[in-house]
Amino acid sequence: MTTSATAFKVLTQQQWADFERERVFRGAPVDIADGYIHLSTAGQLEATIAKYFAGESCLMIVEVDLNLLGDAIRWEPARGGDLFPHIYAELPIHAVVSLQQRG
Template sequence: MTRPTTAFKVLTAQQWAAFERERVFRGAPVDVEDGYIHLSTAAQLDATIARYFADQSELMIAEVDLIRFGDAVRWEPARGGQLFPHLYAELPIEAVISLQRRG
């Protein structure tokens, strides 16, 4: 099975503002706690938003180029055994190839 070359990071408006200012994202509290940045594929994105961000009114969805990270991206089982892309590195803003606002 071919893995996607991009994935998505869901950020609150506040997290996105800090990301833009600092030019690097080191992770949301759950990312820091788990030791990697949680990402979702396009197919997983809506379920991730519904499960973890339902109470958020304004979200920024950053599409991330996974190719540039090589082995720092690991596909690991999570929700329901699905393989999710986990980034074991900081996320530089240059790796964001598109951005959409939701909410």
């Protein structure tokens, strides 16, 4: 299994503002419902945005250092059978290595 050292979480501006204020991200509604925080690799990111964030403006793309999360990361099959990184814990702000705004 090939895994990346970093992965991406797509957030709304409000979710990012809450993350910055609280210093931890507990998940978007879909994450909370599924029991883990969904991430995408660089190669999966555009398809994730197209599928789940179509028509959204001002998205915040958070790059996460997976090495800092240790055993909380699980690579699991999802869309199309591809392996996606999932966080089975809260995401601490210190694991964010870069941020870019879209839209």
